Amino acid sequence: MPVSIADVARHAGVSPSTVSYVLSGKRSISEDTRRRVQESIRVLGYRPHAGARALASSRSNTLALVVPLRSDVHVPVAMRFAVSVVTGARDHDHDVLLLTQAEGADGLRRVAGSSMVDAIIVMDVEIDDARIPVLRELGLPAVLIGVPADTDGLACVDLDFTEAGRLCVQHLAGLGHGRLAFVGEPPAVYERRTGFAERTLAGFREAARELGVPEPAVLPCEPTRAAAERAAADLLRDHPGTTGLVVQNEAAAEPLVAALRAAGRSVPGDLSVVAIGADDVAAAVAPALSSVGLPVEELAERAVELAVRGLDDGTPAGVTLLAPTLVDRSSTAPPPRRA
Amino acid sequence: MPVSIADVARHAGVSPSTVSYVLSGKRSISEDTRRRVQESIRVLGYRPHAGARALASSRSNTLALVVPLRSDVHVPVAMRFAVSVVTGARDHDHDVLLLTQAEGADGLRRVAGSSMVDAIIVMDVEIDDARIPVLRELGLPAVLIGVPADTDGLACVDLDFTEAGRLCVQHLAGLGHGRLAFVGEPPAVYERRTGFAERTLAGFREAARELGVPEPAVLPCEPTRAAAERAAADLLRDHPGTTGLVVQNEAAAEPLVAALRAAGRSVPGDLSVVAIGADDVAAAVAPALSSVGLPVEELAERAVELAVRGLDDGTPAGVTLLAPTLVDRSSTAPPPRRA
């Protein structure tokens, strides 16, 4: 039942090494031989043994992907990301080994040490992530989704969230909004210093300052309907003059807007809202929210590409920030005229 | 940098085979030698090369997990499942290779043929799933989450959804409800004959018949807020006498109940609601819904166990149905007295 390279070689009347070279293309093979070998492979249903291959070539053709399991990351987005990584990896003839955050640094050491994977992709990286030093000393290409404080020797991919924050302010200020507010991720996200949240806020505040908008209110928010409703109430009570709102919290966006409307505020009539995050979420709200989208698939693809490229060239390093774009939907308009 | 078993052997003053036996425990080793070897392993930081191991032992210690990417499966539940599978696999000293539905049967052939994995776990199985015959001929232990029509030679794990359906009816009928309705999964789920949906409905109807409850109304529902609101409206308009409602659709549960309350119906005062699905979703609704929970973690653990056990004993086979239990929360009560 198990067909080996020797069987193929025999069947095609060549040596095993020739079969190997046909498969890898690392040496030139005559057109005629190539075809004969490929036919034998087909007929016999040959599949190279992954372990043997890994042993001989010290390449496993497998990537490790570490997925978060925090309750405060938006799960559908994480899942989309994971699926995109698998898809992207397959395009580069790689497979994906799934690790959970819970395995931590030891898990990384384990899969790297036993040569199970030849590169690692890590999602949901914090600014001072404990895994960073480990990744660095592992000697494998590592790609982070997110940007930690010290990026030496590591490749990082992320949306340019600072710019995303600025973009929202610019958009709203451009429409004439003078009082802005920001509904963000849960406090825990800021506390553990997840880079994207921090940077968005920085960009948001910076742009506000530059454009002469008064210091905006910032309301962190748990990813529940009830919390979103509370945030809406708080906003209306404590910052009644607000006309421009930015939401960076996929789970809260819809209920927040719903609560505002339930409270008699029209969107965008009284209040303009811009979302930051997965585009599909923003587009599904009523009214569809103008948003700075998180390019999940593109991030995943970049990450895979960097990981795979890092195998040939040295460790890939440097920070890749994708430029954010704001898609204008039906949730933003000029502010109401002062009564 | 790469420490091999020979290095460990040298360091401990034994032969490589002895080190191997210390690691595997397949032959008796003196307490003294064992300790010496383990110490050498620790000192040198030795990690067996996974590929070499797989080659020599024809065991990769890796499971394949096929995750769904349909838009109509509830993603957070799928993710929880995947994470639980990884966790469970690690408890059995296995790793998990992630495959997407999109890879289909070829993906299964590929990972099996190249000996990357020694068992396969497949989520979201349909009644006539195209992958079933492939799984059967692969010669690897295969565990399905869900139950297809023909289960010969395959291991299946699932909640006993037929019983879950019955349970809901019994609970509601027991409280005195005489007119029931069922809000289910999106039509596509039924159309592609995903087992659990079909079986729930069967149990539901059967129990209704047995208990003399008139044929209940059944409303499929897309997993969106708008669809849930529509379902609520339809229900109130077309089946105004309904007092007991069963919802099997995690995404629709909350908005459905919210819509009913918005329409002036109190839950459970006017309408009792029972959910079928992930418990956390049901518990998060206001009011917390009585529900037949989907034991995600337990299903995953069982699946892993069957997969791993199948490696030693022959192919595991047979259908494991977990008994459902209904947790009574605050969404069910006797029906209102007829006016």
Next chain:
DNA sequence: GCAGGTTGTCGAAGCGCTTCGATTGCGGAG
């Protein structure tokens, strides 16, 4: 005091692949 077990260890033979010379024919440059 010796046949017959155990127990603990070793050596060697693979597992199925890649890869590095080496070898054989070529065609073209000199």
Next chain:
DNA sequence: CTCCGCAATCGAAGCGCTTCGACAACCTGC
């Protein structure tokens, strides 16, 4: 016409591990 270089192929040496058979050394029981 010779010599060189290149294209195409082969053989063999591993890669790092597991596992099987051998084999000493040590019981045990009679």
